[in-house]
Amino acid sequence: MKQAFERNLGRYADLIVEVGLNLQKGQELMISAPITSYEFVRLITEKAYEAGALNVLTDFYDDELKKIRLEKSAEEGLKEFPGWKAKGYIEMAENNVALLNLAAPNPSLLRDSDPARVAMLNKTSAEAMKDFSAYIGGGKISWLIAAIPTVEWAQTVFPDLSQEDAFTKLWENIFYTTRTDQENTVELWEAHIDNLNENADRLNKGKYKKLHYKGPGTDLSIEFHPKTKWISAQFTNDKGIPFVPNLPTEEVFSIPDKYGVNGVVSSTKPLNYSGTLIKNFSLTFKEGKVIDYTAEEGYETLKNLLETDEGASYLGEVALVPHDSPISNTNIVFNNTLFDENASCHIALGRALSVCVEGGKTMTPEELQEIGFNESMIHVDFMIGSSQLDIDGEKADGTIEPIFKAGDWV
The missing domain is CATH 3.40.1830.10 (Thermophilic metalloprotease (M29))
Known part of the structure; x- marks a missing residue:
């Protein structure tokens, strides 16, 4: 042993x-x-x-x-x-x-x-x-x-x-x-990253202007600017070296138009925020901003989180994670965002990620703001996915295509 x-x-x-x-x-x-x-x-x-x-x-x-x-x-x-x-x-x-x-x-x-x-x-x-x-x-x-x-x-x-x-x-x-209980760990991870990149490419080719989320306690729409892109958790630093900033990772993600989020979304796993658990909470968005919220546990912590600064009540990330994945299949709530976010579709309050913008690394703050980029001191992911979540993509011509059905890729 x-x-x-x-x-x-x-x-x-x-x-x-x-x-x-x-x-x-x-x-x-x-x-x-x-x-x-x-x-x-x-x-x-x-x-x-x-x-x-x-x-x-x-x-x-x-x-x-x-x-x-x-x-x-x-x-x-x-x-x-x-x-x-x-x-x-x-x-x-x-x-x-x-x-x-x-x-x-x-x-x-x-x-x-x-x-x-x-x-x-x-x-x-x-x-x-x-x-x-x-x-x-x-x-x-x-x-x-x-x-x-x-x-x-x-x-x-x-x-x-x-x-x-x-x-x-x-x-x-x-x-x-993390697949480290298997002999060929590095090779498994290389194949896994390739698969995540294929999912990101599929979303980018779809050119969806909006995603519609439907599930228990969730009826949410999220819009995207044409200059934003979907990526996996494999980044390339300024020296041209690839790296994977989260281990484990099962997500592909992008950033929303700061003002293009409307509806209500409910959490599906607890959020551990700085040593306090926030459980069974929901957020209501109008034109991007949280205008109402509830929580069965950790309400004051959620309130303080949303009031950190102006950008804390807007979204900075949208991530898709299949319900059928190694972390999710453990049926464990880890009480740790690093794991729980990779068992579930999630979104993040606060700071957006410039890696999700074409040419974002060299854009000025003003140029980023023009495409609905959210600025904040915080970036806090929380989990909204389950086996009952459906996600549809809407194209510029109004065409609707299913992306997730019952929590998994269509």
Whole structure:
């Protein structure tokens, strides 16, 4: 058992370095990770140097310290962010440093924290890192989000198991959904990316001006500008190097016309937003903006999220994910957007992605605004797909074509 785990763990590390980051010889790597993941960070570091990394830097953090700060800090302290850190990340981006974010969430960490103070801290961080976020959203540098389990996270996913069994089972499912439980992991991922790119090409050839969503609690239309395009989660950085910013990934996605979203949409999985779960929520859109919302749990957190800035109440991404996919077929709610969004069609509040615009990387903010590009300090995906979701595409001449039926590609 231990031997199999170590073998899969090595494949996972190889996948992160070789496919996700596609780390190049002579390139530097920055790893942002929780202190609990130090052993895996050591393995990644070893793999990175074997791939020719010039240097591997680490930025460790502890979510418990964040919780203490929220509880004990003066309000003025929650409005402060270290300028040297924001400038440092910009400097790294300018020097083509690859960025790995190892996510190890505790979905209930801030369940009892004051939502207003949490929102204040989140907004402070988002404002300070806004310029760096443009490097991420534009795919200018290689970056990757991958997961590492924690006991706390595992027990929210498998509450009926012991801590040890829950932790082991979560690792097993991470290996399964990332295909690292199979010998030819890298080859499988190359074929998978090819398949995603074919789906994106099909949508681009369809030239749909609008998508219509119908499902339980959902009746939504989303419009698109002709200059936007559908892509898979395989980006190409400014150096011409391809990388895959999410592991796992099952989506093809685009950006909507900021003002072309109308109707109501209901969530199908919980949203873990900064340590708080938002469950069973719905949003009503008019001319792109959220004008009404409900939530059975996490209402105040949702309210604060939507009020982060003007763009937070508009959409910045539309993603299609088949219900019949490895993550969805586990029938597990991971309480982690990285996994849950890749088990379900989803949309995102906030900042749009310039990689989804033809020539978007070189367009001015004014030119992007002309095509309905949404700007915001945040980008938050939430899940709306299920086996009961139908999606139709409408062309410029009014022709309607089915795209998704009962949650899967037609």
